[in-house]
Amino acid sequence: MSTHPNSLKNLKPFFTKEKAQSAQRNSVISRKANAVAREELKMSMRDWKLFKTDVLAEADMSSIDVLKVLMHKALLAEDFDTAADLAKSLAEFESPKLARIDQTTTELSVEDMTDEELDRKLNEFAKER
Secondary structure, three states: OOOOOOOOHHHOOOOOHHHHHHHHHHHHHHHHHHHHHHHHHHHHHHHHHHHHHHHHOOOOOOHHHHHHHHHHHHHHOOOHHHHHHHHHHHHHHHOOOHHHOOOOOOOOOHHHOOHHHHHHHHHHHHHHO
């Protein structure tokens, strides 16, 4: 037999009456939440089937259209974080950032140019402005 003072603590039952009641309450809450989630999933599947037969059969949907539908559903569900994320994604398609325009930068060295070439380049630059 061990004489270590902590050895008998390992033999005590983990659940007390209060812990068992608390675990039972948590289990009931979890089961109810799972039942609600299953019902919402069934409803969303019914909505998807209706959407698929009504909208997709008649119109050719693009990925942008799907993002718009998802954003609208998120707004209806008052899930503003998801709606904002989807709006950011849509903004990229509807109005791209100006920084993404391809730009070409040409560096010219004055030492390598003749006076005539330099005058011509300066005139071209002045016309572009």
